[in-house]
Amino acid sequence: MAIVAGVDFGTLSVRVSIVDSENGRIGSATADYPLFRKKEDPDHATQRHQDHMDGLAAAMKKAIEVAGVSGSDVEAIALDTTGSSVVPVGDGLAPLDDYYLWCDHRAKGEAALITGAARRESLAAIDWCGGVYSSEWGFSKLLHWLRNNPEKRGRIVTALEHCDMVAAVLCGINDPRQVPRSICAMGHKWMWNAELGGLPPEDFLVKVDPLLAGVRGRIDGRYATSDQIAGRLTPEWAARLGLKPGIPIPVGAFDAHWDAIGAGIREGDVVNVVGTSTCIMAIAKQVDLIPGVCGVVKGSIHPQCWGIEAGLSATGDIFDAIARRAGKNVAELSRGLDQHKAGQTGLLRLTWDNGDRTVLVNAELGGVTLGWNLTHTAQDELFAAIEGTAFHTRVILERMADHGVPINRVINGGGIPQKSETLNRIYANVLHKPVLVPQDEVTSLGSAIFAFLAAGVFRTVEEAQDALCPKYRTVEPVPAEAAVCERLYSLYRKLYFGFGRPGSDAIPIGDVLPELRVVAAQVRANNAG
Numbered sequence: 471m472a473i474v475a476g477v478d479f480g481t482l483s484v485r486v487s488i489v490d491s492e493n494g495r496i497g498s499a500t501a502d503y504p505l506f507r508k509k510e511d512p513d514h515a516t517q518r519h520q521d522h523m524d525g526l527a528a529a530m531k532k533a534i535e536v537a538g539v540s541g542s543d544v545e546a547i548a549l550d551t552t553g554s555s556v557v558p559v560g561d562g563l564a565p566l567d568d569y570y571l572w573c574d575h576r577a578k579g580e581a582a583l584i585t586g587a588a589r590r591e592s593l594a595a596i597d598w599c600g601g602v603y604s605s606e607w608g609f610s611k612l613l614h615w616l617r618n619n620p621e622k623r624g625r626i627v628t629a630l631e632h633c634d635m636v637a638a639v640l641c642g643i644n645d646p647r648q649v650p651r652s653i654c655a656m657g658h659k660w661m662w663n664a665e666l667g668g669l670p671p672e673d674f675l676v677k678v679d680p681l682l683a684g685v686r687g688r689i690d691g692r693y694a695t696s697d698q699i700a701g702r703l704t705p706e707w708a709a710r711l712g713l714k715p716g717i718p719i720p721v722g723a724f725d726a727h728w729d730a731i732g733a734g735i736r737e738g739d740v741v742n743v744v745g746t747s748t749c750i751m752a753i754a755k756q757v758d759l760i761p762g763v764c765g766v767v768k769g770s771i772h773p774q775c776w777g778i779e780a781g782l783s784a785t786g787d788i789f790d791a792i793a794r795r796a797g798k799n800v801a802e803l804s805r806g807l808d809q810h811k812a813g814q815t816g817l818l819r820l821t822w823d824n825g826d827r828t829v830l831v832n833a834e835l836g837g838v839t840l841g842w843n844l845t846h847t848a849q850d851e852l853f854a855a856i857e858g859t860a861f862h863t864r865v866i867l868e869r870m871a872d873h874g875v876p877i878n879r880v881i882n883g884g885g886i887p888q889k890s891e892t893l894n895r896i897y898a899n900v901l902h903k904p905v906l907v908p909q910d911e912v913t914s915l916g917s918a919i920f921a922f923l924a925a926g927v928f929r930t931v932e933e934a935q936d937a938l939c940p941k942y943r944t945v946e947p948v949p950a951e952a953a954v955c956e957r958l959y960s961l962y963r964k965l966y967f968g969f970g971r972p973g974s975d976a977i978p979i980g981d982v983l984p985e986l987r988v989v990a991a992q993v994r995a996n997n998a999g
Contacts, residue, residue, distance in 0.1 A: 471490060471491055471492050471493075472490075472491040472545050472922065472925060472927040473488060473489065473490055473491070473496075473537075473539060473543045473544055473545060474488075474489055474491075474544060474545055474546045474547065474548070474918050474921035474922055474925060474927075475487070475488055475489075475530065475533070475544050475546070475547040475548075475713070475918070475921060476489055476547075476548055476914040476915060476916070476917030476918030476919075476920075476921055477526065477529075477530075477547065477548065477549040477550070477914060477917050478549075478550050478551075478725050478728070478729075478913050478914035478917055479522060479526075479549065479550065479551040479552060479632065479633075479636070479725065480552065480725060480745070480746075480913075481505065481552055481571070481572075481573070481745075481746050482502060482503070482505055482746075483500045483501060483502045483503065483525065484500065484501055484503070484522065484525040484526050484529050485498060485499070485500045485529065485913055485914045486498060486499055486500075486526070486529040486530045486532075486533040486914065487533065487913075487914040487915065487917070487918055488533050488534060488536075488537035488539060488544070489915070489918035489921075489922075489938065491922060491927050491928075491937065491938075492937075494938055495910075495915070495918075496537045496538070496539070497533050497534070497535075497536035497537025497538065497539075498533050498536065498537075498914070499528075499529045499530075499532035499533040499535075499536055500529055501524075501525035501526070501528040501529040501532075502525065503517060503518075503521035503522060503524075503525045504517070504518075504521060505517055505571065506518075506568065511576070513574065513575040513576045513578070513605075513833075514574060514576060515570075515571040515572075515573045515574040515575075516568035516569055516570060516571055516574060517555070517568060517569045517571055518568050518569070519557060519565045519568075519569065519635065522569075522632070522636070523636075523639065526636075526711070527710050527711055530711045530712060530713070531711070531712050534712055541711070541712035541713045541714065542713070542714045544713050544714070544717065545717060545921075545925040545927070546717050546718045546719070546720075546921040546922070546924040546925035547640075547703065547711075547713065547717060547719055547921055548696075548719065548720050548722070548917040548918065548920040548921035548924060549633060549636050549637060549640075549719070549722045549917060550633060550722055550723050550724060550725045550727070550728040550729075550914075550916065550917050551631070551632035551633040551636065551722065551724065551725060552571065552572045552632060552724070552725055553572055553631055553632060553633065553654075553655050553658075553659060553724040553725075554570075554572055554606055554607045554608045554611065554631060554655065554658075554659035554660075555569045555570065555571050555572050555631065555632040556569065556570045556608050556611045556612060556615075556629055556630070556631060556632075557569045557570075557629065557630055557632065557635055558612065558615055558619075558622070558626050558628075558629045559626070559627055559628060559629065559630055559635070559646075560625045560626060560627050561625075561627060562644045563627070563628075563630070563635070563638055563639070563643070563644050563646070563649070566619075566622050566625060566626060567615065567619065567622065569632060570611040570614070570615065572606055572747075573606070573746075573747070573783070573784075573787075573824065574605075574606075574611065575605045575606065575824070575825060575833045576605070576611075576614055577605040577610035577611050577613065577614035578605040578610075578833045578834065579614075580605070580609075580610040580611075580613040580614050580617075580679075581603050581604055581605040581607070581610040581833070583613075583678055583679065584603040584609055584610060584613075584678055585602050585603045587674065587677050587678045588603065588670075588674075591674055591677065593661075593670060593674055594663075594666055595661040595663050595666055595670050596661065597759050598661070598663055598666075598759060598765065598766055598767070599658065599661060599764060599765045599766075600760065600761060600762045600763045600764055600765070600828070600829070600831055601761050601762065601831075602762070602831035602832075603661075604764070604827065604831055604833070605825075605833045606659075606783070606827065606833075607658075607659040607660070608629070608631065608655075608656075608659045608660040609660060609661070609675075609678075609682075612629045612682075612685065613678070613679055613681065613682060615629075616679075616681045616682070617679075617681060623681070626688070627646055627688065628646040628649070628688045628689055628690070628691075629685075629688075629689065630649065631651075631652060631655040631656070631659070633652050633654075633655055633722030633723060633724065634649055634650055634651055634652055634655065634691070634721075634722060636722065637650050637700040637701065637719055637721065637722050638650065638700075638701075639707070640701075640703055640704065640707045640719055641700055641701025641702060641703065641704065641719055642701070642704035642706070642707075643700075643701055646688065646690055646691060647690045647691060648691065648692065649690075649691035649692070650691065650692050650694060650698075650700035650701065650721045650722070651689075651691035651692060651693045651694070651721075652694075652696070652721050652722050652723050652724075653693055653694060653695050653721075653767065653768075653769050653770060654695075654696065654722075654723035654724055654727050654767065654769075654770040654771070654777070655722075655723065655724060656669075656689075656693060657765060657767030657768075657769075657770050657777075658724070658764060658765035658767050658770060658777075658779050659765075660689070662693065663767075664693075664768070668693070669686050669689060670686070671686070672684075672686045672687075694721045695721065695769040695770075695773040696720050696721050696722065696723050696728075696773060696920050697720065697773040697920070697923055697931075698720065698721050699718050699719070699720055699721070699924055700719050700720060700721045700722070701718075701719055702715075702716045702717060702718055702719065703715055703716060703717050703719060717925075718924040718925060719924065720920045720921065720923065720924040723770070723771075723920075724749075725743075725913075726743040726749030726751060726779070726781070726884075727749075727751060727770060727771045727777065727779070727916070728916025728917055728919075728920065729741070729743045729749075729751075729883050729884065729912055729913060729915075729916055730743065730749075730751035730753075730771055730883065730916070731771065731772070731915075731916035731919055731920075731931060731935065732883070732912035732913070732914070732915030732916035732917075732918075732919065732938075732939065733881050733883035733908055733912045733916075733939065734881070734908070734935050734939035734940075734942075735751065735752075735753060735771065735772070735881070736753070736932075737753055737754055737755060737775065737876065738876045738877070738878035738879060739752065739753075739877075739878065739879045739880075739881055740752050740867060740870070740875075740877050740879070740880050740881070741881045741882075741883050742863060742880065742881070742882050742883065742884070742887075742897070743883045743884040744785055744786070744859075744882060744883070744884040744885075744886045744887055744893070745785065745786050745884040745885050745886060746784070746785065746786045746787045747781060747782055747783055747784055747785055747786070747787065747824075747827075748781050748782040748785045748859065748863065748884070749779060749780075749781040750779070750780040750781050750782075750828070750863065750866055750867070750870075751771055751777070751778070751779060752777075752778040752870060752875050752877070753771050753772045753775040753776065753777055753778070754775060754776050754778065754874075754875055754876065755775060755776070756776065756874075757776045757778060757873070757874055757875055758873055758874050759873070760778065760869060760870060760873040760875070761829070761869070761873075762828055762829030762830065762831060762869060763778060763779070763780045763828055763829065763866070763869060763870065763873075764779045764780050764781065764827060764828055764831075765777075765778070765779050766778050767779075772931055773931070774931075778870060778875055780827070780828040780829070780866045780869075780870065781827050781828055781866075782821065782827060782828070782859055782862055782863070783822075783824040783825045783826065783827040783833075784821065784823050784824035785821070785859050785886070786800075786885075786886055787823070787824060788821055788823045788824075788837070788855050788859070789852060789855060789856070789886075791823065792848055792851050792852050792855060793848070793852070795848065796848035798848075800852075803848060803849055803852055804849075804852065804890070804892065806849070807849060807852065807853055807892050808891065808892050808895075810849075810850075810853045810892070811951060811954075811993050811996075811997060812857070812896070812899055812951040812952075812954040812955050812958070812993070813954040813955070813957070813958055813986075813989040813990060813992075813993045814990055814993040814994060814997070815841075815846065815850040815851075815853055815854050815990065816841045816843070816846075816986045816987055816989070816990030817839055817840065817841045817842065817846065817850055817851060817853075817854035817986070818839070818840045818841055818854065818857075818858070818958065818961060818962060818965070818982070818986055819837070819838070819839050819840075819851065819854040819855045819857065819858035820835075820837060820838040820839075820840075820858060820962075820965060820966065820969065820970075821837060821855055821858040821859050821862055822835035822836055822837050822838065822970070823836065823837035826970060828866050828869075829865060829866060829869050830966075830967075830970045830971065832970060835969075835970055838965075838969065839851060839854065840965075840982060840983060840986065841983060841986040841987070841990075853892075856890075856892065856893050856896050857896055857900065857955075857958065858962070860893075860896050860897045860899075860900035860901065860955075861900055861958070861959055861962040861963075861966075862966070863897065863900070863901070864900055864901055864959060865963060865966060867880075867901065879903075879904075879906060880897070880901055880903050880904070880905050880906065881905075881906045881907075881908070881942070882894055882897060882905050882906070882907050883908060883912050884913075885911070885913065887907050888907070888908075888911055891945070894907055894945040895945055895948070895951075896955075897945075898945045898946060898947040898948075898952075899947045899948060899951045899952045899954075899955045900952075900955045900959065901947075902947055902952055902955075902956075903947065904944050904945065904946050904947070905944070905945045906942035906943070906944055906945075907942060907943050907944075907945060908939070908940045908941075908942055909940045909941050909942065909943055910940035912939070912940065915938060915939070918938065919931060919934040919935065919938060922934050922938075950996075954989060954993060957985070957989055958986075958989065961982050961985060961986070964979065964982070965979065965982065
């Protein structure tokens, strides 16, 4: 028997799980921290490093108390975080500003510059992250910070992803050349590619903007997969966390990637990590480039496989926004939602409220709802939004399958599928596949698996998954509803590519609204019968 701590830094809170190698999760706790937004700038989303570390200390102590064990029994700790969440740092890795959180989209202009330059220069690295650079990613955010903080930029030593910053702090690393750099983070968000020589070349970055001169050399460190050790817990942080000093800490990763590990991902699986946003994860022994997909990176999810990441820029956030506008929370607005049938609302929802991450990669898009009449309710819109996220997911899975990613099973991980059977049913009907739902929560379980590997308790990821991952329950598609979803999907796909591509040729959309009404009337008639 061995005990480790798995840590997951989410968008609004940090979760710590204490996990036993034989009995699984024996205790967990969370601590909240603030997310700073500005009403006058909807693209702004930041957090403070100190809030993260205070939250970690509070959650760790509470989790140990709940588990009923001594902190000295914990043999390793592993940490995942949101990403790309970027902090510029000065001497001693001291933060110069707040984190640009993953959902901060202020760097849209910078992302467009990087994409344009990459295409002009035929930069091979851009092809491995879908052909379009995103405002959610590292170089965009760093360039935005450099442009908007002239008084601080002379003090910058480097910029760090959240997962690498936390690991460095806990290990007492303050030399940027010794910082563990997660291949997961740097490969998917910073165009790092071992086969292409690492980061994009200096001359390319300078062509994007002279402010990036020298940045490549500053983003130094030990690039590694998560089966490697970042360092060991310092006495100072051991005391703050209530753990013993010297325990190993593996190189970190992004939360969705390790959630996929915790959900039991194997080759042929797609894991939809459905939360505030959706990350769609797959692994493969070999895979080709996939246009419009956020990244194809060797070693990013599973250290011995290619990791494929795609996703939606907002999912739960959209549901929350709909409920908030109705003066309710999602749980209140969802009461009775399970009685809705596919297509009955007559609404079709393009869920671009926070832009499009995949496959259009366009942060300038906004949400669209078609088919309104005078009797529609907020609950109808919520149902249509869930359908819309499922339709968007299908667009992504089709793109992945078209480029050689095997998809035999669909697993709905993340927090929302644990609470919303309506969402799982809609996804099964839209995807025309059974959806597997873990019978227990997987958040921070992936972190625990990598902590066990660091402690030498398990030899492989698969061995740890077999011992720790929960079993699944299966949500089957309903044939009648799946047939309705097929009709709706053909309309959705037409609008998705027609509205979503700048400069698209005019598309025939005059049939969309009438068809939505026909589908809704038929569904209501069938329900009445």
